[in-house]
Amino acid sequence: MPASVVASAGSSPAARVTIVLPTFNERQxxxxxxxxxxxxxxxxxxxLIVVDDDSADGTxxxxxxxxxGEPCLRLIRRVGRSGLSSAIKEGLLDSTGDLAVVMDCDGQHEPxxxxxxxxxxxxxxxxxVIGSRFHPDASIKGLSDKREGGSVLANRLARFTLPRYRQLSDFMSGFFALRLDRxxxxxxxxxxxxxxFLYELLSISRGNLMIxxxxxxxxxxTYGSSKLDISVLWDFxxxxxHTLLLRMVPRRAVSFALVxxxxxxVQLLISNLLILLGFSFVASLPPAVIASACSNYLVNNTLTFRHLRLKGLQLLxxxxxxxxxASLPMLANIGLASVFYARVANDTLFAQIAGIAVVFVWNYAASSRFVWNTP
Structure with a gap:
């Protein structure tokens, strides 16, 4: 370990420290x-490394x-890529310090x-070292009762999925310091x-970090508004x-499966509605499957692939x-469901689920590559 790292914290400038500050519209x-x-x-x-996601406010x-006028201050301006976790990762990988600190830049973490x-x-x-909002000696002034309740629930779920770190009080913190070499x-x-980022790091470490x-x-x-939205809750x-599956399934595949x-x-709702309107099961399947595919596409574009989100004509x-x-899998879905319904069980629910299950892997792999251009 570099001698500078083990030097006393109270000595003349000892450890080389990088502070990573992810920003998006935090000019004030x-x-x-x-x-x-x-x-x-x-x-x-x-x-100091400021990783800015191409803020529109002049950050x-x-x-x-x-x-x-400050040689120790560095800027990474990101265009065409965004997201808090990726900003933190990029800042840490670009740092030259022995130790690093990550903190939010919205005024809620005290320097x-x-x-x-x-x-x-x-x-x-x-x-x-994690800065905890739920440590017995902590003070939470910056969370509403609703946000605090949500954070408490999130931490309970995180503690359940990371049993080797049950002693921790805040798995969701955006403030932490770490040794980069380890x-x-x-x-x-x-x-x-x-x-x-912190939750993902803890999950990957499998209990091997001294915290x-x-x-x-x-x-x-102080200024601005929270970045919390439905996509953040979805990611959680x-x-x-992903953690409960021991990270053996690709994270995007988990999201794709949930979508x-x-x-x-959607498919069951539309097919049953058409059946109620007098259409046969076989006749109701094609519009139901197409509507389901369109729904999956729009939701995946908004959530699963939101960092590669298509807009305007690209969306169409x-x-x-x-x-x-999805055309061949959709045909397979319709065909398999129809055969299952006719030959195996006269049950529209299980017939459709059988068709859907068969085509999932193809839809995920092919659409990732050819629609959103990602492996």
């Missing part, structure tokens, strides 16, 4: 945060101008907590489309299932590609 919040973090130069060899331009996390990381020779192999494996926690004083957001559900379940609902072209890719 970032200036005071950077100014407070720059004060840490008295104690550490400091590197990157401000950081660029500030960096002209003063950085020194406390680093001191504990060094003093305990830990691999990871964590880098695991950081490289983190699925950057995951729900929370400490510090209490956070979690502040109200996918992450939980497929919604498509089953993608739908055509998706229907072409």
């Amino acid at each position: 919040n970032i200036q005071p945060i950077l100014q407070q973090l720059l004060a840490l130069r008295d104690r550490f060899q400091l590197e 990157a331009d401000f950081v660029k101008q500030m960096a002209h 003063a907590a950085v020194a406390a996390a680093l001191d504990l990381l060094i003093a305990r020779n830990a691999d990871l 964590c880098l192999p695991m950081i490289r494996q983190v699925d950057s489309q995951g729900f929370k 400490e926690e510090i209490p956070l004083t979690f502040q109200p957001r 559900g996918v992450s939980i299932i 497929g379940l919604s498509g089953i609902g 072209a993608g739908l055509v590609k998706f229907l072409v890719v």
